[in-house]
Amino acid sequence: MAYAMNLKQIERKAWVSHFEDGLWDIALAMFMLTPAIRTFTDNVWFTLLFAVAPLVLIGGKRFITTPRIGRVKFGRERKDRQRRILIAFGLTILITHAALVIVLGVLNPSETWMRVVTIGLCLGAILGLVAYLLDIPRLYGYFLLLLTGWVLWEAFGDPTGPIWLALSGGVVLTIGIALLLRFLHKYPKLAEEVLDNNV
């Protein structure tokens, strides 16, 4: 049993184990795919994918993840860190929203690149903070994919532009599904009677 007595690493390993299930990846992919899909179809029901994404995340955590890897309450240090970052996250959303309203609504630039840069910077700030908040490095990669898809969409315009965002979303979805399958294989569900009599 090779084991390094590094308490910080143990805590981080415990934290990261909650992201091995690929559910965050799948939910994010749904957010990326929805606007792209909507441009290819007039069916308004596809917009509901936005609402389904959080349900997939919450339901998946409850019915797939927790029964397989158990329940944990993290320590005060991680909770404090999350609280501080959540406040920063809220402020960032307010500031970026104000920036979007001012730049796109009031100034209303005619050049496409200015719109792309504004939206890109705002998305980058928010999504980078989400990656930092969750402390999961692969999310930075996803957000680069999202930004790339978004920028290429703006650059190419309709109808070919959305394909880039759909491709980015497709990559994230594929990784998410692969992670989920690996998670299901690695952590089979244990019989409830075993766990009920655990101590």
Add this chain to the structure above:
Amino acid sequence: MYEVDDDTLQPVPEIDRLVHEPARLMILAHLYVVESADFLFLMRQTGLTFGNLSSHMSKLEAAGYIDIQKEFVGKKPHTMLQITNAGRVALREYQKRMKQVLDDLPD
């Protein structure tokens, strides 16, 4: 003849054998870094089998190093495990003693 100073041998006998056992050390280390966790979570994180974990848990509970709390998740009862203050002190003390012992090893 090489003389052994009794004081230098002090840390070794003072190592807490209950904590020194690798599986129990792992359990305590995991509980040390979180507020509380359930049995399944510890099983997954430590890689211990059900029986092994259960038996070590009982020893740690008997020593007062961990505390077992019953709570409800929805309508179902659920068992959460938490390290006690005594457990925290024991782990820190163990770390200190081991460091002393290993620091004194010749190169």
